[in-house]
Amino acid sequence: MTFDVYGNAFGLLAAHPVTPLVSLHHLDLIEPIFPNMNRVQALQQLKEPIKLDPYGLMQQSICYVKNWVWTVSVSWGYAVQIFRGIFSARDIEMPARTFLNWYRRVDYNGFPFNTRPFSRNACQKPFVFHLFNTTYDVAANEIVTRYVRVQPxxxxxxxxxxxxQIHMVEVYKKPDPYLWDKVTIFINKKPVATMLPMKE
Structure with missing residues (x-):
């Protein structure tokens, strides 16, 4: 599926649907996808996660830190967001409206998917940490991605x-080359079982 947008594509990329990211188009019409970089540098920042686990790039995971009343969204290889408060996964999975539609209008009905507002109030915005670096731990067979906060x-x-007080977030992930060969069974939109194809 293709989505053509203008401006800041963060909201769309940080809530990428559970499908492989195949390509990015019209890069001249969107802002660089990483802060403090030009468009070319921003794309080069994705090279390491793509090399280590292309199937997992920008796949969103959501978890809760109940003791601190936080919702954490990880768009692997791209960004981590910490929201103060507990929000439903359904809300966090919707792209935040950081972008304009193809006609450069603030018409939030002009998308073929649901979106959610992106607060202009700094105290209600999520704390965003962008990809800083990616390494592979051979002994643990894990990819370690580190995300840092750039905004004040x-x-x-x-x-x-x-x-x-958080300056860096580390995410540990095992590479899964069979991610898109699996069939996952969902009950009430929650995965309950995963089946791999039979090997002959």
């Missing part, structure tokens, strides 16, 4: 744990 932290008075 907002000065907010919250009565819950504050992610401003």
């Amino acid at each position: 932290n907002p000065n907010c008075k919250w009565k819950m744990e504050d992610p401003t």
Whole structure:
């Protein structure tokens, strides 16, 4: 499926649907996908995760840190977002409207998919950490991706744990070359079993 957008594609890429990322088009019409880089540098930043696990690139995982009342979204090889509060996976899976439609209009009905608003209030925005580097741990057979926060932290008075003290997030992932050969069974939109194709 192809989505043509203008501007900041972060919201779309950070909530990439559970399908392989095949290509990025019209790069001249979107902002660089990583901050403080030009378009070419930003694409080069994706080379290591693509080399180590092309099947997992930008696949979104969502988890909860209940003690701190946080929702964490990992778009593997691209970005990690920490939201203060517990949000449903259904909401986090929807792309945040950081982009405009093909006609450069702020018409949020102009997309063939559901979107959610992206808050302009700095205290309600997620804390975003972008890919810094990628390494492969041979002994553990794991890919280690490190994500850093580039934007300044907002000065907010919250009565819950504050992610401003976090400077880096590390994600450990085992490469899975058979990711798209599997059939996953879902019940109530939650995976309950995975079947691999039979080997002859």
